[in-house]
Amino acid sequence: MTNALDRLAATIEARKSAAPDESWTARLLAAGPEKCAEKFGEEAVEAIIEATKGDRDRLTAEAADVLYHLLVMLAARDVSLADVLAELARREGTSGLDEKAARQ
Numbered sequence: 001m002t003n004a005l006d007r008l009a010a011t012i013e014a015r016k017s018a019a020p021d022e023s024w025t026a027r028l029l030a031a032g033p034e035k036c037a038e039k040f041g042e043e044a045v046e047a048i049i050e051a052t053k054g055d056r057d058r059l060t061a062e063a064a065d066v067l068y069h070l071l072v073m074l075a076a077r078d079v080s081l082a083d084v085l086a087e088l089a090r091r092e093g094t095s096g097l098d099e100k101a102a103r104q
């Protein structure tokens with residue numbers, strides 16, 4: 001059984017071969033990775049604004065936009081949701097402080 005995020009990632013992957021006039025995702029992917037990254041940034045800023053205001057429903061909606069646009073940006077660079085989940089799994093059981101030290 002798949003969850004909504006898995007299904008969304010599969011839909012986005014399938015849109016790589018869809019016509020841009022039939023799908024928003026296909027249009028975004030056709031515009032290139034830089035445009036996908038720009039849209040992700042815009043949606044992230046909108047989520048930040050709602051987080052500072054404190055309206056739960058609006059933040060929830062913006063967070064959904066952020067997740068969608070994150071997956072589109074990753075797909076544009078051929079990074080899969082499975083790749084990201086594997087990286088998160090790798091970090092399980094380690095302290096965030098250890099991870100921070102490893103990056104320095």
Ligand SMILES: N=c1c2ncn([C@@H]3O[C@H](COP(=O)(O)OP(=O)(O)OP(=O)(O)O)[C@@H](O)[C@H]3O)c2ncn1[C@@H]1O[C@H](COP(=O)(O)O)[C@@H](O)[C@H]1O
Binds near residue numbers: 011022023025026068
């Ligand atoms: N989750 C989403 C989703 N979230 C947001 N968006 C679209 O993202 C677009 C950008 O949002 P904006 O607020 O920036 O809208 P905008 O003002 O029209 O954009 P700009 O003119 O400012 O560039 C909007 O057109 C939204 O409809 C989404 N489009 C698609 N999905 C999912 O992707 C699936 C496939 O969609 P299609 O590829 O369109 O078939 C859908 O079934 C959904 O599950």
